[in-house]
Amino acid sequence: MKILVPVKRVVDYNVKVRVKADNSGVDLANVKMALNPFCEIAVEEAVRLKEKGIASEIVVVSVGPAAAQEQLRTALALGADRAVLIESADELGSLAVAKLLKALVDKEQPQLVILGKQAIDSDNNQTGQMLAALSGFAQGTFASRLEIADERATVTREIDGGLQTVSLALPAIVTTDLRLNEPRYASLPNIMKAKKKPLETVTPDALGVSTASTVKILKVEAPAARSAGIKVGSVAELVEKLKNEAKVI
Amino acid sequence: MAILVIAEHDNAVLAAATLNTVAAAQQIGGDIHVLVAGQGCGAVAEAAAKVAGVAKVLVADHAAYAHQLPENLAPLMAELGKTYSHVLAAATTNGKNVLPRVAALLDVDQISEIVKVLAPDTFQRPIYAGNAIATVQSTAAVKVLTVRGTGFDAVAGEGGSASIEPIASVTDAGISRFVGEEIAKSERPELTAAKIIVSGGRGMQNGDNFQLLYSVADKLGAAVGASRAAVDAGFVPNDMQVGQTGKIVAPQLYIAVGISGAIQHLAGMKDSKVIVAINKDEEAPIFQVADYGLVGDLFEAVPELERAL
Structure with missing residues (x-):
């Protein structure tokens, strides 16, 4: 079974981003970039399925700038077999990304597509669901457990009240939540080996996909700052303040 | 034009998050219709009809919709949605699961987790874990939005008297099925x-x-x-x-x-x-x-x- 794993290059999760002075976006110059944490979990899950003998090939794909090759190499070092970069200098919306991925799904015919549930930059949480709609596949979002058997995927999903389990016909889309697995670190030999694995670059035009968007970002601002309050010396003082000053209890 | 709000429920009770979503719809302005899709969800429809500001409740009651499977719900919502100016759902795990699927079927971008309505086509939403707030404008024919509940004060759950209208069309995509769920039971508030x-x-x-x-x-x-x-x-x-x-x-x-x-x-x-x-x-x-x-x-x-x- 072939697994497709779309991944995104994003700002490292430890970086606290700052809004640009002209409000055109956030300042990403000289900021550490990384594989989106949820995408890392997606790669790990695919690799584990290959180690179990369920998957035969893992193809990673990223839609992004040329520099996203770095994140594709990371995914290859974690165990993916080959990579495709759909190169786009523009920051694309989730629908455009889903359309590009749909074109790749048509070409590669994977039985399973595993994606992160959201990217920690745009926080959209849309791409997997949109790709499922465009491909006509079933979807198991926010997965904390995945099992493949008898041509079906059984997915346990993290939902607001607890957990839900669904059974999906393959091919299917799965999006990862935090508890699905703990990604491994790439070993040095694997990092070296990854440099030799195939990485193909294509353009949206070559895939015949229009990336036009119906959404425009007008401006990006810093959120209203919350100022630090006071330190209280004792529990008694805390309770007194909550009762008489804040009046919340 | 009218606004379609997707009701959040468990077939028995209308979830409070729906009231915040209706509040966002009121700020956008226009007739508000609420879609209750489920199975045996009559009580939810009755509750939705009482919500302040709701003009009409559409009820799709069928086994295919019992567990909110997005493969079955999204075609229904997209079919209904294309006659509305906006389709809104709460940014709950349910809303996040189904709405992007609806947006893709309508071939429009979705705007996730809005916290403010600036104009019927312009919204604010947090990005980068809330370290920045983006103001976004949509030119989509149907604006598909999830609503972060904390950004909008809930409307009253009583006082409305909307009409209730059944929806006959049913989609069962047949590619997914519900296996089970473990819902945490608690006496404490949600x-x-x-x-x-x-x-x-x-x-x-x-x-x-x-x-x-x-x-x-x-x-x-x-x-x-x-x-x-x-x-x-x-x-x-x-x-x-x-x-x-x-x-x-x-x-x-x-x-x-x-x-x-x-x-x-x-x-x-x-x-x-x-x-x-x-x-x-x-x-x-x-x-x-x-x-x-x-x-x-x-x-x-x-x-x-x-x-x-």
């Missing part, structure tokens, strides 16, 4: 609806110690939450997680116990009215957002707090 929340982090050391927080919560009528660190460590289940990828909350009072204040946790609670932090590390970032900080050992402070209430 995290996203609670006025007071007591949350624990890695400093709690284990799951048993959360009993300390439950005791305080029960005296305050509060819900109990947790940081990602506490959930990842297996202290408590995932449905208690507050943060960028967990639940977004904005109660009157948030008491953070043994929580350092990672960016992704702050993203889920920094809009709370009053924040209290109890932590032994006085350098913990949580103190930078806390109105009242108490530096000390939580295993002494929390029992003392319980006795003082």
Whole structure:
């Protein structure tokens, strides 16, 4: 079974981003970039399925700038077999990304597509669901457990009240939540080996996909700052303040 | 033009999040219709018809919709949605699951987790874990939006008298089926609806110690939450997680116990009215957002707090 794993290059999760002075976006110059944490979990899950003998090939794909090759190499070092970069200098919306991925799904015919549930930059949480709609596949979002058997995927999903389990016909889309697995670190030999694995670059035009968007970002601002309050010396003082000053209890 | 609001429910009860979504729809302006899709969901439809500001309730009652499977629901919602100016759902796990699928079927972009309506086509939403707020404008024929509940005060659940209209069309895509669910049962209020929340982090050391927080919560009528660190460590289940990828909350009072204040946790609670932090590390970032900080050992402070209430 072939697994497709779309991944995104994003700002490292430890970086606290700052809004640009002209409000055109956030300042990403000289900021550490990384594989989106949820995408890392997606790669790990695919690799584990290959180690179990369920998957035969893992193809990673990223839609992004040329520099996203770095994140594709990371995914290859974690165990993916080959990579495709759909190169786009523009920051694309989730629908455009889903359309590009749909074109790749048509070409590669994977039985399973595993994606992160959201990217920690745009926080959209849309791409997997949109790709499922465009491909006509079933979807198991926010997965904390995945099992493949008898041509079906059984997915346990993290939902607001607890957990839900669904059974999906393959091919299917799965999006990862935090508890699905703990990604491994790439070993040095694997990092070296990854440099030799195939990485193909294509353009949206070559895939015949229009990336036009119906959404425009007008401006990006810093959120209203919350100022630090006071330190209280004792529990008694805390309770007194909550009762008489804040009046919340 | 009219606005279609997707009702959040469990076939028995209309979830409170729907009232915040209707509030967002009111700010956009236009007739508000609510879609209740489920099975045996008549009581939900009746409740939705009473919600202030709702003009019409559409009910799709069929086995295919019983468990909110997106493969079956999205075609129904897209078919109905194309005659509306806006389709809105709460940014709950249900809304997040189904709505992007609807948007893709309508061939429009979705705008996720709006917190403010500036104009019928212009909205604000947090990005980068709430470290930036984007103002976005949509030119889509149908604007598909999920609504973050904490950004909109709920409309009244009573006082309306909308008409109820059944929808006959049914889609059963036949590619997914519901197997089961484990829903946590609790006497305490739901995290996203609670006025007071007591949350624990890695400093709690284990799951048993959360009993300390439950005791305080029960005296305050509060819900109990947790940081990602506490959930990842297996202290408590995932449905208690507050943060960028967990639940977004904005109660009157948030008491953070043994929580350092990672960016992704702050993203889920920094809009709370009053924040209290109890932590032994006085350098913990949580103190930078806390109105009242108490530096000390939580295993002494929390029992003392319980006795003082």
